[in-house]
Amino acid sequence: MDKNDHNERKGLDWRTIAVKYGLLLIVVLTLVVFALLESRFYSLINIFNIIRQSAVYGILALGLGLVIVNGDFDMSFPAAVSLVGVTTILLVMNSVNPVLIFFIGIGIGLLIGVINALLVVYARIPAFIATLGVMTFLQGVAKYVTGGAEIYPAHMPPFFKLFGSTYTFGIIPNSVFTFLIIGVGAIILFDYSKLGRYMYASGSNPDAARHVGINVKFNRTLAFVISGMLSGISGLLLVSMLRAANPTIGSGYMFPVIMAVFLGALFLRAGVVNAPGIMVAAVFTAILANGFTMIGLPFYAKDIASGLILVIALLMICMLGRNPMRNITM
Amino acid sequence: MKSRDTFLLETKQLTKAFPGVVAVDNIDFQIRPGEVHALLGENGAGKSTFCKVLSGIYQPTSGQVFFDGHPVTIRSPHDALGIGLSMVYQERNLISFLSGAENICLGIESGHWGIIDKGEVVKAALQMRDRIEADVDLGVPVEQLSLSEQQLVEILRALIHNPKLLVLDEPTASLSHNSVHLLHDVIRRIISKGVGVIYISHKLEEVFEVADRVTIMRDGKEVITETSSELDFDSCIRYMTSQSIDELYPQNDSSSPGKTLLEVRGISDGHKTHDVSFKVAAGEIVGFYGLIGAGRTEVANSLFGISPHKTGSVILDGQELAIRKPIDALRHGIFLVPEDRDQKGLFSIFALKGNLTISVIRRFLKLGALISRRLERQVAKTIAADSDFRLTYSDLNQNIHSLSGGNRQKVLLERWLARQEDARIIIFDEPTQGIDVGVKHEIYELLARLARERNLGIIFISSELVEVLGISDRIYVFRGGTIAKEFLRGDAPTQEQVLAYAF
Numbered sequence: 119m120d121k122n123d124h125n126e127r128k129g130l131d132w133r134t135i136a137v138k139y140g141l142l143l144i145v146v147l148t149l150v151v152f153a154l155l156e157s158r159f160y161s162l163i164n165i166f167n168i169i170r171q172s173a174v175y176g177i178l179a180l181g182l183g184l185v186i187v188n189g190d191f192d193m194s195f196p197a198a199v200s201l202v203g204v205t206t207i208l209l210v211m212n213s214v215n216p217v218l219i220f221f222i223g224i225g226i227g228l229l230i231g232v233i234n235a236l237l238v239v240y241a242r243i244p245a246f247i248a249t250l251g252v253m254t255f256l257q258g259v260a261k262y263v264t265g266g267a268e269i270y271p272a273h274m275p276p277f278f279k280l281f282g283s284t285y286t287f288g289i290i291p292n293s294v295f296t297f298l299i300i301g302v303g304a305i306i307l308f309d310y311s312k313l314g315r316y317m318y319a320s321g322s323n324p325d326a327a328r329h330v331g332i333n334v335k336f337n338r339t340l341a342f343v344i345s346g347m348l349s350g351i352s353g354l355l356l357v358s359m360l361r362a363a364n365p366t367i368g369s370g371y372m373f374p375v376i377m378a379v380f381l382g383a384l385f386l387r388a389g390v391v392n393a394p395g396i397m398v399a400a401v402f403t404a405i406l407a408n409g410f411t412m413i414g415l416p417f418y419a420k421d422i423a424s425g426l427i428l429v430i431a432l433l434m435i436c437m438l439g440r441n442p443m444r445n446i447t448m
Numbered sequence: 449m450k451s452r453d454t455f456l457l458e459t460k461q462l463t464k465a466f467p468g469v470v471a472v473d474n475i476d477f478q479i480r481p482g483e484v485h486a487l488l489g490e491n492g493a494g495k496s497t498f499c500k501v502l503s504g505i506y507q508p509t510s511g512q513v514f515f516d517g518h519p520v521t522i523r524s525p526h527d528a529l530g531i532g533l534s535m536v537y538q539e540r541n542l543i544s545f546l547s548g549a550e551n552i553c554l555g556i557e558s559g560h561w562g563i564i565d566k567g568e569v570v571k572a573a574l575q576m577r578d579r580i581e582a583d584v585d586l587g588v589p590v591e592q593l594s595l596s597e598q599q600l601v602e603i604l605r606a607l608i609h610n611p612k613l614l615v616l617d618e619p620t621a622s623l624s625h626n627s628v629h630l631l632h633d634v635i636r637r638i639i640s641k642g643v644g645v646i647y648i649s650h651k652l653e654e655v656f657e658v659a660d661r662v663t664i665m666r667d668g669k670e671v672i673t674e675t676s677s678e679l680d681f682d683s684c685i686r687y688m689t690s691q692s693i694d695e696l697y698p699q700n701d702s703s704s705p706g707k708t709l710l711e712v713r714g715i716s717d718g719h720k721t722h723d724v725s726f727k728v729a730a731g732e733i734v735g736f737y738g739l740i741g742a743g744r745t746e747v748a749n750s751l752f753g754i755s756p757h758k759t760g761s762v763i764l765d766g767q768e769l770a771i772r773k774p775i776d777a778l779r780h781g782i783f784l785v786p787e788d789r790d791q792k793g794l795f796s797i798f799a800l801k802g803n804l805t806i807s808v809i810r811r812f813l814k815l816g817a818l819i820s821r822r823l824e825r826q827v828a829k830t831i832a833a834d835s836d837f838r839l840t841y842s843d844l845n846q847n848i849h850s851l852s853g854g855n856r857q858k859v860l861l862e863r864w865l866a867r868q869e870d871a872r873i874i875i876f877d878e879p880t881q882g883i884d885v886g887v888k889h890e891i892y893e894l895l896a897r898l899a900r901e902r903n904l905g906i907i908f909i910s911s912e913l914v915e916v917l918g919i920s921d922r923i924y925v926f927r928g929g930t931i932a933k934e935f936l937r938g939d940a941p942t943q944e945q946v947l948a949y950a951f
Contacts, residue, residue: 310818312809319806322797328754329786329793330806330863331775390797439847440797 176400199368202353227350389440596627715760738926
């Protein structure tokens, strides 16, 4: 058995390294390219802009990633972000206690997660369609409560600026800490907890998971609920940063978040959705979004590049012998 | 009838090997036009695999197929149809909301530029139906048809291609006695047109009724090919199961069984099983024998909480248990090693290590909650080095599917053996399916050791009668969702006696 040990420690051939750390390399290369093309790109302000943006991408992607680990999918998160965003701003405008608003925001996300779970896990509606329905419904509710308009309060209570737009030491945006705290929690859940291990098992082979005594339905439900709460937190974070909201504030997040999840599956663990991968990929996604705007490429370039990147990432996951969304019933 | 010397289809040394098992081993087989040639054997004997090689689903590892005297290479079912070989699979492949005629038409190109002339094909389907005098309404959705009528639609769908050879894989598996006779009448009319029929079954009476010749297979090999009139029930059983492997089974010291550990009284799952009662004593190996679908796995699933029982009671150590979920069963020490290790057992997302340790995560938690990778490695190593088995592997991080079938089965067994001190009853569902004799032997030894040394109650489910007879202290024969008969080792039942209750 000693030989096995030896193999595992020394067996880091180029392929393994490429698969494990390739994404990190690409992130660094992209940074260099953008920096060379546009000198403003690596100004401190811009770098923190990127990190602030990646916080929203990352938190949403960790939620979606958890749902995907359990073999499901969630399309409703962009609308959940919108609804939480406009509700929060409305309540701020009505001078409701900020702490209460904070919990209402997370509560709305939680409720959305419960609804998704009821439809997908218990009524057994395929996840894509069920959560698509929920998404459209929430979108409508968000439009109803605002009357469709952009809303912004005259004054944002300091509590709301705290986790989104206040700067620690006058320079580090607090949203970075929010992202890091949730990220560490996610890494513990995904990789270092029994629950996380059971969730990977549930998504990989629900039948076998049941035979090991894993409560598959409970895990899937919990994943939807956590994902919903993370959508709620993202909504709060977003309005904390923007100090305004409109009923489609979250809809731009659909694609970059999905991209971050699957791109992240190409980092550390070949072809398997994982938390550190998602976090790196979220930063990468934010760099792309920011960089493309800064270097002034034509308006269609970002879409073309993003689409290509997602498809290539999925292709690579499949080539690694993995199914990007195993067990999803369509 | 054509000349007896022309074979419609012939195979020479046809072999199909899968990792860890040779499913079809050097088969020389011939069938003549207008002949019904039965393939007989236990589950896993290689009958279906042989036919799937013929129909192009599998590619042979070696050997040659001749059709009408010419060597042929069949790369897909489409190729097979092209040369005149049609197969009806064991599993139903009908689209439930389409009519019989529409199902028959599926995949048939007729007319020009790929536009299907539906009327033409429907006419052909009806003609075919009348030619073989099959009594089935082709105008209604097939979901409104009975199972035997659906079977006829499947056969018509195969015949619409005007095959010279028709392969029927277990065509009567879901048919009632009467429908079987009707099906046989249809088969006789088909062969009267000069078509050859390969008829796969493990039901002896049927084979005698319809087949001209019989080839008996065991462990992938041809045991004998004989005119069916030359064979009888006894000789077939002997050929199917081979008696000369007594040394395969562990010695039984025939100590009297301990006190009753588990008593099951009249349980039903409200669906597939009804009124099942049995006992398992400490230190006893109890065999569940029966045909597939007779209710053995379903009863195991009820005991384990996968499909909880609706009526009746389960009593362990004199205490009635309410098992609603697998976790309840595990808490009471009832383990189940499921059949079909890939579908119900292994996690392809985990490497070998994660597959071994999924049942014992508690052992490598730090601070009561966090997984320690270092401890997990140690635990996995200990499990893999378990003295009961030699698991052959190169790396704990290797892909689980790179292991052979026998080794994958060992992984599944060891996952549960790692927790054997928590176990009272272990149910093994078809643990020896699709693995070679060497590993089978290890598994028999393991079951005996768990029973005798650890005094556990062992339930052993198998479709191979010889092994059930070989290692069980008590045998329950399942038929139609309930227990048809109990035999004790002291009864020394013969295979015929057991089989008589299984059919």
